[in-house]
Amino acid sequence: MKKFPRKSSSAEEVFEKLRDCASRDLNPHTGRMWGHYYATGKPDLTDLARKALLEFMDKTMLDFTTYPSILKMENDVVAMIADLMNGDDSVVGNFTYGGTESIMLAVKAARDLFRKKKNGIPEIVLPSTAHPAFYKSAEFLGLKPVRVEVEPETFKVSAEKVNEVVSDRTAMIVGSAPNYPFGVVDDIKGLGDLAVDHKLWLHVDACMSFVLPFFRKLGENIPDFDFSVEGVSSMSVDLHKYGYTPRGASVILHRNAELRDNHVFVMASWPGYPLVNTAVLSTRSAGTLTASWAILHHLGQEGYLELSEKILKAKKKLLKGLPKIGFKVLGNPESSLLAFTSAELNLFILAKEMGRKGWYIQAQPGSKPLGYPKSIHLSISPYHYEVVDKFLDDLKDGAEAVKAMPKADVMEMLRDIDLSSKDLIESIGIKDGELPEDMTLINELIHLMPPELVEDIFRKVVNEEIFRVSRG
Numbered sequence: 255m256k257k258f259p260r261k262s263s264s265a266e267e268v269f270e271k272l273r274d275c276a277s278r279d280l281n282p283h284t285g286r287m288w289g290h291y292y293a294t295g296k297p298d299l300t301d302l303a304r305k306a307l308l309e310f311m312d313k314t315m316l317d318f319t320t321y322p323s324i325l326k327m328e329n330d331v332v333a334m335i336a337d338l339m340n341g342d343d344s345v346v347g348n349f350t351y352g353g354t355e356s357i358m359l360a361v362k363a364a365r366d367l368f369r370k371k372k373n374g375i376p377e378i379v380l381p382s383t384a385h386p387a388f389y390k391s392a393e394f395l396g397l398k399p400v401r402v403e404v405e406p407e408t409f410k411v412s413a414e415k416v417n418e419v420v421s422d423r424t425a426m427i428v429g430s431a432p433n434y435p436f437g438v439v440d441d442i443k444g445l446g447d448l449a450v451d452h453k454l455w456l457h458v459d460a461c462m463s464f465v466l467p468f469f470r471k472l473g474e475n476i477p478d479f480d481f482s483v484e485g486v487s488s489m490s491v492d493l494h495k496y497g498y499t500p501r502g503a504s505v506i507l508h509r510n511a512e513l514r515d516n517h518v519f520v521m522a523s524w525p526g527y528p529l530v531n532t533a534v535l536s537t538r539s540a541g542t543l544t545a546s547w548a549i550l551h552h553l554g555q556e557g558y559l560e561l562s563e564k565i566l567k568a569k570k571k572l573l574k575g576l577p578k579i580g581f582k583v584l585g586n587p588e589s590s591l592l593a594f595t596s597a598e599l600n601l602f603i604l605a606k607e608m609g610r611k612g613w614y615i616q617a618q619p620g621s622k623p624l625g626y627p628k629s630i631h632l633s634i635s636p637y638h639y640e641v642v643d644k645f646l647d648d649l650k651d652g653a654e655a656v657k658a659m660p661k662a663d664v665m666e667m668l669r670d671i672d673l674s675s676k677d678l679i680e681s682i683g684i685k686d687g688e689l690p691e692d693m694t695l696i697n698e699l700i701h702l703m704p705p706e707l708v709e710d711i712f713r714k715v716v717n718e719e720i721f722r723v724s725r726g
C-alpha cells in the first residue's frame with residue numbers, strides 16, 4: 255500500500271512523477287478527442303484561462319462577504335448567461351462547480367416548493383434521455399423519478415406523454431436542450447405550455463446549450479428553449495463545456511428570486527460564522543469563476559460566434575460524411591452533439607480500432623431491455639473543423655477493418671461468463687483494479703443485461719475494485 259511520504263520531494267521531482275503518472279493519458283489539446291474536452295485550437299485562450307484561474311486560485315467562494323471581487327464576478331457571470339438565455343431583469347442565479355450541482359440546486363428548489371404546499375413523496379418527470387444527474391439528485395434529495403420514453407425516431411420527449419404522467423405529486427418536469435446522448439432539443443415550448451397550464455416547475459437542462467444561440471445567429475433552425483418560453487422556471491447552463499472555461503464552472507438560473515428562495519441554504523444557529531450557501535459546495539476556489547469571467551469577456555459574442563461557426567462546419571461535414579461510410583445519424587441533432595449507429599458493424603470494436611489510430615470516440619452501449627440503440631457519440635469542438643476530414647478518412651478505414659474482421663459472435667463472447675459467479679468481475683477482464691483495454695465485452699454486457707443488474711455490478715466494481723488504496 256502506498257504510504258504517506260516521509261521525505262519531501264523537490265518541485266522537479268514531483269513534476270517528473272506527475273508526468274510519469276500521466277504517461278498513458280490522452281492529450282485533450284490535440285483535437286483527437288470527440289468527448290470530454292472542448293478544444294478550441296486557441297492556445298491563447300487556454301493561457302488566459304490558466305492565468306486568470308491562478309490569479310484568484312487562493313481566494314475562496316465560501317463567504318460572499320470576504321472578497322468583493324468574487325461577489326461581483328459571480329453576479330456578472332450570472333447576468334451574462336441570463337442575457338444569453340433571453341432572461342429579463344427578474345432572472346437570478348448562481349455560479350456552481352458543474353452541471354450536476356446546478357441541476358441538484360434546481361431539484362432542491364422544486365422539492366422545497368412542493369413541500370411548502372403538499373405532503374408525500376415528490377416526483378420528477380424525466381425524458382428517458384435526461385442526464386443521470388437528475389436521478390442522482392432525486393436519490394440524494396428523496397424524490398421519485400418518473401421516466402417518459404422519448405419518441406423512437408426523433409429522440410425528443412412528447413409533451414402529451416409527459417402530460418399523461420403528471421399528477422399532484424409532480425414537483426418538476428424536465429426538458430433537455432439538447433440531451434447528451436443524441437444532441438437533440440426537446441419540445442420545450444410544448445413542455446412550457448404544460449407547465450403554465452398545470453402550474454408546474456419546468457427545468458430546462460441547457461448544460462450543453464451554449465452553442466445554440468450562436469447556431470441560431472448562423473442561420474440554423476433552433477427551437478425556442480430558454481426563458482423566451484413562458485413556462486420555464488429554471489435552467490442549468492454549463493460554462494465548462496461549450497463556454498470553453500476550465501472544469502468546475504456552471505450556472506443555475508431561476509426565473510425569479512421567489513423560486514430561488516427554495517435553493518438557498520442558511521444556518522446561523524451554531525457558534526461559528528453564519529453559513530450562507532447559494533451552491534451545494536461551500537469552500538471552493540474562485541479560480542474557475544475568474545477564468546469564466548475572463549473568457550466570457552475575452553471571447554464576447556463575436557468570439558463565440560466564430561468558434562460556433564467552426565463547429566457547425568465540422569458538423570456539416572460529419573452529417574455528409576457519416577452516411578457515406580454507411581452510418582446512420584440518430585435523430586436530427588440541432589446542437590453540437592450527435593450520435594451515429596450501424597446495423598452492420600460492431601461499434602464497440604470500431605471505438606477500439608479508432609483508439610488504435612489515436613482518436614477517442616465514445617461508445618454508448620444503449621440497452622436492449624429498454625430498447626435503446628448502441629451508438630457512437632461525438633461532441634464536436636471548434637478544433638475539429640481542422641481535423642474532421644482526416645477523422646472521416648480514418649473512420650472509413652476503421653469501419654473497413656472492422657468489417658474485414660471475423661464477425662464478433664457476442665453470444666460466444668458471453669458463453670463462458672456466469673453472471674451470478676463471484677468471479678464475474680475477473681471474467682469480464684477487470685483485474686487488479688484495472689479495466690481491460692478492450693471494452694467490447696463490457697459494452698456488450700451493458701447493452702444486453704437488465705440495467706438494474708448493470709448498476710449493481712458497477713457499484714460493486716467501483717467500490718471493491720477500482721477505487722482502492724494504491725499499491726504503487
Ligand SMILES: Cc1ncc(COP(=O)(O)O)c(C=O)c1O
Nearest residue numbers: 352353354385387433434461462
Ligand atoms: C445535458 C447534460 N446535463 C448535465 C450534465 C452534467 O454536467 P456535469 O458533468 O458538469 O456535472 C451533462 C454532462 O455531460 C450533460 O451533458
